[in-house]
Amino acid sequence: DGGITQSPKYLFRKEGQNVTLSCEQNLNHDAMYWYRQDPGQGLRLIYYSQIVNDFQKGDIAEGYSVSREKKESFPLTVTSAQKNPTAFYLCASSKGQQETQYFGPGTRLLVL
């Protein structure tokens, strides 16, 4: 069950701490995405990247940062500026425009 992987499965953050969520794909997809999933809210887009070394803010980018140095990798950093980080985070990738998204298993972030 490869394709797209996320780690860790659970992550705990202390107040004022930055944490980084990993996302890797071996599907040779150009586009990658980060979503936040909260109960009753559906999926909300945090950041996306259509190509290496380029990324764009989504609907709820404040308090988050990303990088796309390699095609296979799209890590997400949840900074201390994100005041409500407790959520389930999903990474996805797709081949191109109007294409199916393939999702990772998710990371659940909890605040201590």
Add this chain to the structure above:
Amino acid sequence: AQRVTQPEKLLSVFKGAPVELKCNYSYSGSPELFWYVQYSRQRLQLLLRHISRESIKGFTADLNKGETSFHLKKPFAQEEDSAMYYCALIAGGSYIPTFGRGTSLIVHP
């Protein structure tokens, strides 16, 4: 901007009953529409998409441009269909899907 509405947060049916999960969208162009499903303890995955016109696990969805809907239907629900279902739209020339808020389907034995 496009919008996807799934009016039911929860849909509860008995095994063998027909099921219809509603999805309405607002977009003036030619969208590509998808249904994604998330079973318990599994990752979110594609169920079906408009362009392929397939029937997956007995589910079908027809694009109705006049009513701007893409409802998901199955004539006889099974217990294993219990899951969270998301409708999504991608506008022409875009990479970015707009997701509905999801409908939780529970199929009782």
